[in-house]
Amino acid sequence: MPHEISTPVSRRSFIQHTMIGAAGMGLGLTAMGQRERRKLGVALIGLGGYSTGQLGPALRETKFCELRGVVTGDAAKGRRWARDYGFPESSVYHYDTMAAIADNPEIDIVYSVTPPGLHLRDVLAGAVAGKHVICEKPMAVSVEECDQMIAACEAAGVQLSLGYRLHFHPYHQQVKTFAAEQAWGGPIKMSGGFGYRMGSAWEWRVDKALAGGGQLMNTGIYVIQSALMAKGEMMPVAVTAHEPPKTRPEYFNEVEETINFTLEWADGSRLEGTSSGVQGSNDFEAVAPDHRVRMAPAYSYDRLRMELDREPQPPLDGFFQQAAQMDAFAASLLNGQQTILPGAMGRRDMQIITAIYEASRTGKRVTLT
Incomplete structure (x- = not known):
């Protein structure tokens, strides 16, 4: 049976689709915001180029989460981030001490922004601390490591999401x-x-x-x-x-x-x-x-x-992919929904x-x- 040929997507219809899609993304966020809620706190694990150039600036634009801590091997850099982003220096952690994030109620999400070979360490630490986790791409260096991450987050009752920013463009x-x-x-x-x-x-x-x-x-x-x-x-x-x-x-x-x-x-x-x-x-x-x-x-x-x-x-131009990505995850948590990037x-x-x-x-x- 021949299929029906659709008409080309026009500039006007694309604009309408984009506006509808953006509104659709926002509906869940707007519904979530009908009553006053605090923003969810994010801690970045790793302060390399992607955190510095993209995620940090994005967290100045997000509506439902904000930066409340960092994990770094450079204490001086961590203190600069604390001053620049307005969180206490007590929320600057070293890789060896990030287990203490468990005692920080201001941090709800940890975001692993280290090289892939270190993602397993970061995700397991986040799960043990009882924090939700975003893991930058690629998720791990093997399927077996992915399995360990998924099992740890399921056992801890926290969500694991991925840093796939383009899903929101x-x-x-x-x-x-x-x-x-x-x-x-x-x-x-x-x-x-x-x-x-x-x-x-x-x-x-x-x-x-x-x-x-x-x-x-x-x-x-x-x-x-x-x-x-x-x-x-x-x-x-x-x-x-x-x-x-x-x-x-x-x-x-x-x-x-x-x-x-x-x-x-x-x-x-x-x-x-x-x-x-x-x-x-x-x-x-x-x-x-x-x-x-x-x-x-x-x-x-x-x-x-x-x-x-x-x-x-x-x-x-000017669409902040990382801000949309992190806000979508925060909204799913606040709404009691599952992330679309599990x-x-x-x-x-x-x-x-x-x-x-x-x-x-x-x-x-x-x-x-």
Whole structure:
């Protein structure tokens, strides 16, 4: 039976959809705020570049949570954060003393912003302290670690959420809406890449023990997430992958430099993805019988651009992805609801990443369940 061809998404309809989507996100928050509630307190674990440049500033903009503590190995830096963000120096913790967060009633959520190899330590510490947890991507360095995190948070009765900021950007929400409404009209041909030329100085992203892998863990996960959003979070059935010869083997001596991968779904949908530490890319495209979506840039913190059915969509510059992400988690906690980014999602993504590495190592197609 032939499917009905939908009309292209116009600029006006996209604006209307964006406003409705934003209102929809806000309805739960507004309902939650009908009676006076205090903001939930967040403690950032790790004060590196992402905390400094993104999460800290986002927490100045959030409506339902605010920064009330930090965990750092640099006490002087921690005291500066306390002064800048207006929380007491007694809420500055060292990694060795963060168990004491359990005694701080002002902190409701801990956010692990350390390298992936340390996420297990942070999440377990948060769970033991009885605090809800946000874990930055990727969730861990193995599926087994994901299982430990999920079990610890379930045993402690706290929620575990992931730092997947793009789920809250209206462009990516449009992709999710097409999936939810089964509006693609058939299998989707997808392509995407995220990479940049890394410098020559050592950083944790080329240390396998800390990073768990190379750019697949760091940037490729965004491409995987885009495809999963387009497929309604449906697990692919198989992956293939390969690594081109390294151009900087002295620098990428523990992790991959570039990796190309293919995800396959049972209905014939496919993703051709890439991530790299030497080649620049920042794009995602999904082509199906009824709709075509292209985003470039697709994964940046701001100034994303989108075409729907070849029609440029209005810029949404200034949309604070991290503030929306953290507010959504706070709202779910205040409303007694489950996060839309649970630990099970991070575990699934680690399964896919593990399969990609196996396919690259063996040169064989790897099936997924």
